[in-house]
Every structure is written in structure tokens, then in C-alpha cells.
Amino acid sequence: MSLSLDLTPAGARDALRIRPAPEKPSLIGLTREEMAEALVEAGVVPQKQAKMRVSQLWHWLYVRGVSDFAQMFNISKDLRAALDRAFTVARPEVVEEQISNDGTRKWLFRFPPRGAGRPVEIETVYIPEEGRGTLCISSQVGCTLTCSFCHTGTQKLVRNLTAEEILAQLLTARDRLGDFPDTDTPAGAIVPAEGRRISNIVMMGMGEPLYNFEAVKKALLIASDGDGLSLSKRRITLSTSGVVPEIYRTGEEIGVMLAISLHAVNDDLRDLLVPINKKYPLELLMKACREYPGLSNARRITFEYVMLKDVNDSLEDAKQMVKLLRGIPAKINLIPFNPWPGTNYQCSDWETIERFADYINAAGYASPIRTPRGRDILAACGQLKSESERMRKSERLALEAMMIAGHGEA
Numbered sequence: 001m002s003l004s005l006d007l008t009p010a011g012a013r014d015a016l017r018i019r020p021a022p023e024k025p026s027l028i029g030l031t032r033e034e035m036a037e038a039l040v041e042a043g044v045v046p047q048k049q050a051k052m053r054v055s056q057l058w059h060w061l062y063v064r065g066v067s068d069f070a071q072m073f074n075i076s077k078d079l080r081a082a083l084d085r086a087f088t089v090a091r092p093e094v095v096e097e098q099i100s101n102d103g104t105r106k107w108l109f110r111f112p113p114r115g116a117g118r119p120v121e122i123e124t125v126y127i128p129e130e131g132r133g134t135l136c137i138s139s140q141v142g143c144t145l146t147c148s149f150c151h152t153g154t155q156k157l158v159r160n161l162t163a164e165e166i167l168a169q170l171l172t173a174r175d176r177l178g179d180f181p182d183t184d185t186p187a188g189a190i191v192p193a194e195g196r197r198i199s200n201i202v203m204m205g206m207g208e209p210l211y212n213f214e215a216v217k218k219a220l221l222i223a224s225d226g227d228g229l230s231l232s233k234r235r236i237t238l239s240t241s242g243v244v245p246e247i248y249r250t251g252e253e254i255g256v257m258l259a260i261s262l263h264a265v266n267d268d269l270r271d272l273l274v275p276i277n278k279k280y281p282l283e284l285l286m287k288a289c290r291e292y293p294g295l296s297n298a299r300r301i302t303f304e305y306v307m308l309k310d311v312n313d314s315l316e317d318a319k320q321m322v323k324l325l326r327g328i329p330a331k332i333n334l335i336p337f338n339p340w341p342g343t344n345y346q347c348s349d350w351e352t353i354e355r356f357a358d359y360i361n362a363a364g365y366a367s368p369i370r371t372p373r374g375r376d377i378l379a380a381c382g383q384l385k386s387e388s389e390r391m392r393k394s395e396r397l398a399l400e401a402m403m404i405a406g407h408g409e410a
Contacts (some may be wrong), residue, residue, distance in 0.1 A: 024088045027057060028171070029164030031102060042086040043080070053079075055227075062228030065171060065180030067091050069404055091172045092165070095121065103128045111165050120158055125200065126177065133177075134200040137169045139216050142206025145241050147274050149263070149306055150339040166219035166223040169205075170229065174198055201231060202239040204259070207357065208276075210243035210250065217254050224256070233257070239304065244280040244288045251293035258292055259302040259333075260285065264312050265320040273312070282324065289328050300329040302364040306337050307348035307356070318359040325365065332367040334359055 027035055032386055035057065036050040047055045048400075056075060060066040069084045073317040105126040110119050125136040141158035142151075174180050177197040202225065203209040209216045220236055223229045238250055239259035250258060264270035270277040277285075289301050303325065307313050321332070337347040348356075353369055360367035 015218055024086065026164050027089050027288055029162060029167050029222065031218065032058065038087070038094065038368050044082045044086050054129070058225075059229055061089060061171075062225070063181075063230075064173055067107050067171070067175070072383070076236045087094070092168050092177065094172065094176070095177070105176075106175065107169075107176070111161075111168075111170065114159070114162070117159065119274075120162065122165075122169075124173060124205060126173055132199045133197045134202055135170060135173050135198045135204045136202050138164060138207055139166060139203055139206030139212045143207050144211065145274070145276055146236075147207055147241065147261070147275060148261075148339065149308060149343065149345050151343075156205075157207075160215060161207070163215045163218035163222070166215060167222060170198070170201060170223060202259070208241055208243065210239050210240045210246035213246050213249065215310040220254050220256055234299070237302065239302075241274050241276050242280045242285045243276070244284050247285075247288040247292065252294075255294065257299065258289075258301070259304055260289065262303045262305050262321075263308075265324050269312060273308075283374040286324060286328070289330075289364070289387070295329055297329045303330055304334045304335060305332055306335045307353050308337055309346040309348045309352075311345065313348040313352050315355065315359060318356045321360065330365055332365055334360075334367055336368045336369070 023039070027038070027191065032054050036054045039045045039053060039166060040047050040050050053075075056072070060072045060075075064073060065069075067089055068339060069080045069087075070091065072080055072083075075083075092112075094107055095110050096311040098106045100106075107124050107126075108121055109124060110121045113119055120141045122138040124138060127134045127136065138161065140160050142155040144157045174197075179197045203216060203220075213311055216238070223231050224233050224236060233254075233256045236256040237259050238254070239261060239342075240247060240250075241261045247258065250256070261274060262270075263273050265282075267277060267281050270282060270383070289295075292301060303321075305312070305321070327334075333391050334353060337345055339345075339347070357367045357369055
């Protein structure tokens with residue numbers, strides 16, 4: 001049985017949904033140059049001190065994980081007060097935290113309004129594994145792609161997330177997992193890479209990251225900054241359904257690992273499953289993959305392939321995949337379909353998935369079958385959705401009962 005914690009006080013949700021936009025801008029998500037400019041323009045520090053103050057703030061925000069200026073102890077009390085009057089470094093509201101039987105955690109985060117908009121909610125997932133921990137981060141509220149097998153795709157796009165909101169998912173998750181140094185430890189202390197609970201991040205949550213390129217780029221460059229969060233770019237994976245022009249930019253301007261949501265090996269089927277294929281068909285997508293900067297056997301592209309019974313799981317599909325990916329250093333992640341209420345798809349039989357994987361392996365490609373994680377809390381691949389579009393409790397219970405009975409399980 002999964003554990004679900006609703007962290008919103010009773011009766012407070014409606015009031016929170018209409019609260020006014022925050023008056024103070026956040027320093028989270030700004031580049032060093034932008035942060036220096038903001039400090040000077042606000043009259044908090046003189047120009048000649050800006051670089052030094054940014055270095056201090058960067059350390060407190062991204063190494064120490066501080067979310068309150070009052071805890072920045074090597075900054076004078078007066079300056080901390082001035083910073084607090086002009087800016088914020090607060091975390092988003094954690095509306096709900098769910099913990100799966102397998103240790104997967106899902107958080108529902110609420111962000112305040114932007115401009116004349118309303119508060120928005122997104123989901124973020126942490127997947128603990130032996131030797132690593134992966135955080136699945138969202139880039140949009142909702143999605144425009146309408147992939148027919150994906151629960152998130154049934155929710156219309158509300159808006160893009162800002163760089164601050166993308167980073168806030170990582171910062172808050174590290175807070176919740178105790179992944180930052182204690183504030184009373186020496187100021188130079190840094191959590192070692194091998195001791196991190198979050199060692200990897202994947203842009204595979206809600207939304208299409210490459211339709212929010214600039215914010216995603218800024219957030220990932222900050223996440224990989226060696227003087228801050230210091231995640232290796234080889235431990236950051238960006239997943240796209242195939243926004244071809246931005247794939248080139250991703251390699252050139254961000255330099256992280258690339259994953260492609262493939263799911264079909266011919267245009268006719270992919271047009272139905274992943275409608276963006278009508279704009280960027282497989283020929284263009286494969287060309288962009290072959291030309292991805294830094295591509296090598298050590299930096300392979302991951303192709304994600306959800307296994308749908310009697311749809312894309314035949315041996316002929318496997319043969320076409322080998323032909324399609326020929327010459328591309330690649331790994332194929334086979335994903336047992338994760339059911340959600342209202343879907344017409346079923347997961348492929350386990351024997352079919354294994355036969356598919358065996359053929360791909362024999363052709364020289366690694367083709368691990370992804371172990372479904374967090375299904376009991378709808379945290380598995382393709383199941384994320386924001387609170388405003390979440391299923392009724394009765395639907396959730398019906399789905400859990402279906403899983404217990406063994407239907408849809410690989």
C-alpha cells in the first residue's frame with residue numbers, strides 16, 4: 001500500500017489558488033550575470049561588490065541549499081535583511097508527497113501565479129536505485145503533444161515553467177531527501193558525488209522540454225555548474241519526442257545526454273502514437289540523431305520505446321528498429337506500458353517483450369526492459385498529471401485494484 005501525504009491545510013486550497021503574485025523576484029534560476037545585474041539594480045550592493053556577492057550567494061543557494069537569507073552566515077546581517085526585502089529564494093509549496101511500495105516518491109508542487117495567471121501545479125518523481133537516484137523533472141504544466149498512450153498528453157498545456165521552477169524541483173527534492181549539507185556544518189562542506197541521493201536527473205516529466213528550450217537550457221547549465229549543484233552532464237538526460245531543430249541546439253548549447261521518445265519504427269504508426277512525427281518524420285529525426293554533437297559509443301542516444309500489445313511489439317517491428325537505428329550509437333529502453341484510466345492500450349505480454357529485447361540485443365544494441373516504478377502512485381512513465389487534472393479517488397482505487405489483480409502488468 002502506498003503512502004500519500006496531503007500537505008495542504010484543510011480548507012486552504014481555494015484560498016491558495018487565488019493568492020496574489022509574489023511581489024519579490026527570485027534569485028533562483030538567474031545566471032551569474034543576471035544575478036549581479038539584479039543586485040545592483042535593486043540597490044542591494046554596489047557594482048564593485050557584485051561579483052563577490054554573487055559568488056557567496058551561488059554557494060549558499062546551490063551548494064548549501066539554503067532557502068532563507070537569514071541562514072547565509074558569512075553575509076552581514078544588514079545585507080541579509082536588504083536581500084530579504086528585495087528578493088526571495090523560497091521553495092515552492094509541497095502540496096502532496098506520495099511514497100510508493102518500491103520507494104519511489106512523487107511530489108505535487110504548487111507555484112505562485114505569473115503575471116495575471118493563476119497558481120499552477122506539476123509533478124516530480126524521485127526513483128531510488130542501487131548505486132544511484134534519479135529525479136524526473138517536468139518542464140511544462142501540461143503538454144501540447146497529445147501522444148495517445150501518455151496520461152500527461154491528455155492535459156492541455158497551461159504554460160511553460162521558468163528556469164527557477166525547473167531548478168526548484170531539484171532543490172526541493174534534495175531538501176526532502178536530506179541531500180544538502182546541514183546548515184551548521186562548515187561553510188566549505190560539499191556533499192560528495194557518491195553520497196548524493198540524487199545522482200542523475202532526467203527531463204522526462206510533464207511537457208516537451210524542447211518546446212521550452214531557453215528555460216530548460218538555463219536550468220540545466222546551472223544544475224551542471226561545477227561551483228554549485230555540480231551534476232555531470234553525462235548524468236543529465238533530456239528526453240524529446242522529436243523537436244528536430246532544437247535537438248541540434250541541445251547538443252551544441254547544453255551538451256547533455258539525449259533520449260528520444262521513439263515508440264514506433266514507421267511513420268504511419270508514429271503519426272498516430274506521437275503526432276509530432278507529422279511535422280518531423282523519422283527521416284529528419286534520425287538525421288538529427290546521427291549528427292548529435294559528441295555522439296559516440298561512450299555517449300549513446302537512448303531511444304525509449306513503450307511496449308503496446310498488438311500495436312508496436314511484433315518481431316517485424318524489432319527488425320525495422322534495427323534497420324532504422326543502424327549507424328547510431330544507441331541504447332533502447334523497452335518500457336512496459338503503464339495503464340491509466342481511460343486508455344485503450346494494453347501492455348505487451350512479458351514473453352513478447354523478452355522476444356523483442358532478445359532480437360535487439362542480438363543485433364548489438366543494449367535493450368534493457370525498464371522495471372516499472374511507482375505504478376501504485378501513478379508515478380511511472382507516462383502517468384504524470386497535475387492536480388487540476390488528476391483522477392478522482394474512485395478512479396485511482398479502481399486502477400490499483402486492476403494492478404493487484406494482475407491486469408496490465410508485465
